[in-house]
Amino acid sequence: MKIMVAIKRVIDYAVKIRVKPDKSGVVTQNVKMSMNPFCEIALEEALRIRESGLASEVVAVTMGPSQCLDTLRTGLAMGADRGIHVDSTSALHPLHVAKILRNLVQIEKPSLIILGKQAIDDDCNQTGQMVAGLLNWPQGTFASKVVLDKEKEEVTVDREVDDGIETVQLKLPAVITTDLRLNQPRYATLPNIMKAKSKPIKKFTPQELNVEIKSDLEIVEVTEPPKRKAGVMVSSVDELIEKLKNEAKVI
C-alpha cells in the first residue's frame, strides 16, 4: 500500500513576520523557511504506518520553486522513500494544489493521502478537503488519532472538532489531514540526511500534469493587524454602559 504525503515549504514558525513596504505581501527574502509543522506531523504519521508494516512506500510531494527541494530533502531525511517536486514559480492556491494532487494520484495510485490540516502561512485549511472532493474520496480532517485496518481496507480517524472528538471510519482510498496532537515528529538524523541525498526525486511541471495555474484570486492588500490599544478601567457599571453606548457604539 502506498501513502502520499503533501508537504509545504513555509516561513519558519519562529520568525518574526514583516509586511512588505508596498503591502503586496510578506517579506520572504532572507527569511528562514522550513517544513510546515502540520506537514511534519503528516509525514511522521505516514512513516509510522509504514514502520508498522501496513504500508510499503511513503512518497513525499512538494510544489513550488526549486528552493522547495530543501524541504523535500528534509522529508526524505525523516524517512520518506521517494520525492516528487512539482516545479512552479507562480503562487499556488489550495485549488491548484488539490488539482495537481488529484492528477498525481492518477499516476501514483496511493491508497492514502495525508496532509497537514493547514499551512501556517495562509491558514487556508482547504487543500485536504478539496482533494477529497475532487477525487470523491472520504476524508478525515483534524486527525488526532489514526488507526489503519489493512484487511478491511478501512481507516478510523479521531477528529478534533468544536464539540469534542468525533470518530469516523473511512473506506480506503481516503484523505486525512493532521492536527497538532496526532504525534510528535521525529528529528532527521545526520546519517539519514546523508542517505536522503541519494533518494530519487521526480520532477513535474503543472503543465505536464494538465493543470493550468490561473488565479481567480487577487491579493489586494496585506497589512499588519492594528496595534492593540490599552484597555480602559471603568469605575462603575453606569460608566461601562455609557462607554459601550457612546464610544464603542456597540449598544
Added chain:
Amino acid sequence: MLKFCSIFSKSKSKNLFLLRSRTKSTSSSQSSPAAYTFSRRIFPYSKHSSLLAPASISRVPPSRSFATDSEARDSIEYDVVVVGAGPAGLSAAIRLKQLCHQKGADLSVCVVEKGAEVGAHIISGNVFEPRALDELLPQWKQEEAPINTPVSSDKFWFLTKNRAISLPSPFHNKGNYVISLSQLVRWLGAKAEELGVEIYPGFAASEILYDTNNKVIGIGTNDMGIAKDGSKKENFQRGVEVKGRITLLAEGCRGSLSEKIMGRYNLREKGGAEHQTYALGIKEVWEIDERKHQPGAVLHTLGWPLDHKTYGGSFLYHMKDNQISIGFVVALNYQNPFMNPYEEFQKFKHHPAIRPYLEGGTVIQYGARTLNEGGFQSIPYPVFPGGAIIGCSAGFLNVPKIKGTHTAMKSGMLAAEATFGVLNEGLDMDMYWKALRNSWIWDELYKARNYRPAFENGLIPGLALSGLEHYLLRGKHPFTLKHGKADHEATNAAQLHSPIQYPKADGILSFDVPTSLHRSNTNHEHDQPPHLRLRDPKIPETVNLPVYAAPESRYCPARVYEYVADEHNQLKLQINAQNCLHCKACDIKDPKQNIEWTVPEGGGGPGYSVM
C-alpha cells in the same frame, strides 16, 4: 471554544505568547488560564503546545546520564571535521577543497553547525576588510558575493549627554565595505558546498571524542528529544559521532568546546598567553527613512552614556536598501554590577545626534554576541593533538580596527594549509602556529596590541595613549601592556555602587527586552534540559544575589536570568533558557564562573539573516 481552537492552531501567534510568558517574571506556571475553563478533556502535551509548560527551574536535572550511556551511537568518518559554519570554519573548508583540487588529492570535509541554517548565528557590525577574501576567492565580486556597499565616509564622535564632538577618525576604512556578515557567511556556505564540502546545520557538537592516547578524534553531536526532566521523549534521537583525522574548532568567541580544549591541553600557558578579555555587543538592524540613508556611511562613538571607567562605544553603519546596523559594545570588565549593557544601548539611541537617523524607521532584527578584546596578548597556542582552534575561538580580533572577520578567515585558511600538510604529506600541525606567526595576522595584532590595555586606567589615559600609538609609535615600542583583571573578577560588590536608573522604553526608539527578543527570531525546543548549567546550584542565591545584586539579570541581553519569588517569598533564580541568544556573556561574566554555557539541541537559538 473557538478561542481554544485558535490558540492551538495558530502556531505563529502562539510563539509570541510563549516568549511573553517566558520573560515576564511570573510565579504562576500556567500561562493560559482561559484554555482550561471549559469542561473537556485535557490533551497530552505535544511539541507545539509549549505555552502549557511551566517555566524552567534553575537546578540541573540530577540524572544527566540517563540517555547518553546506554545506547551506542552511529559513527561517521571524515578526513576533516570543522565545528562551526562561520567565516573561519567555512574559509578553512573552502581552502582545503581548493588544495585538494590543486594537488589532485581527495579529502572529505564536514562542517557541523548548531544554528538551524548557515548564517543563523552570525552577527557582527560589520565593516569588512576583504583582505582574506581576496586571497581565498579573488573572483568574489564576479561571483556575486553580498559585498556591494563600499565605505563612503568615516566619522568618529565623542558624545556627551547632549552633544557630539567630532574627532579625527582613527580608522582607515578606504577599500572596505559595509556588509551583513550573516549574508556573507550564507554565500560562503554556498561556495563551500559547490566545492564539495558537506555542511550540516541543525547539529550541535556537544562533546569532544578522544582516543586512548588523549588525542582528539572528532566530536559527538547532542542527543535530541530529551525532556526537561531528563527522560527520553517520543522522538528521542541519539547523537552521532562525527570522527575526523583532524578536527578544527571554529565556534566563535568563547566557544564551548574550544574552552574545554584550551583547559585540557593548557594551551594558554603553552602559548605564553594572558587570559582572554571580552566585550558584549548588542545590535539592531533598522530600515530607515531613505532621505536619511547614506550607503557606506560609517560612524563610531565613544563617551556617553558610558562613564570614563567603562570601555565601550557604539557603531552605526549604513548598508544598502535603506538598512542600517546600529549597535553598542561594552567591555565586560566593567566594575559596576548594576550596569545593564542592553539599557545603555537603548539610552544611547536617544542621543540628539543619533535619534534623527532612527526616527521614522523600524527595527528589523535584534541580536547580541560577545567578542574578543584580548588581542595579541591573549592568543593561545592553537594546536592540540588531533586538531586546531581557528577564528574567534582562539581570538584574532583587531581591537582598534574593531575587525575580526578578516583575521578569522585567514586563520582558517592557514589551518587548512597545515591540515593539508598533515593529511597529505605527514607534516606536523604545529605548522599552523608557525604560519600564523609569519602571517599578516601576527603583524597586525602585534601593532595593535597596546590600544586596549591602555584603557585599563580609564578613558582619558586610554585615548591619550591611543593617540600616541596611532600618530607616533604605531606599535614600534619595546613594551607590551598587560591586561587587567579577568572580566569576571572585575565586578565590584554591589554595596560599592548604587543602582542605575534607566529610562523606560518608549516603544519607538527604545524597546523592552521581550520586544527585542522577538526580533531575533530566537527559539529553542522548550522541553529540553536547560543548556545553561550551574556548577553549584546554591551560588546564585548565596553569592550572586546578596553580594553582587544578581548581575546576570542585567548583562544578559535576552533576559534568561530572572530572580523570582517562590512560595516562601524567597527570591530564586529562574533560567529562561529558551530565550538564549548564544552570546556567552554569562559564561564570561559570572563572578564565580558558576554558569557554564553548554550547547542546546541543534537548530535552536537565534535566527539572524541580516545581522
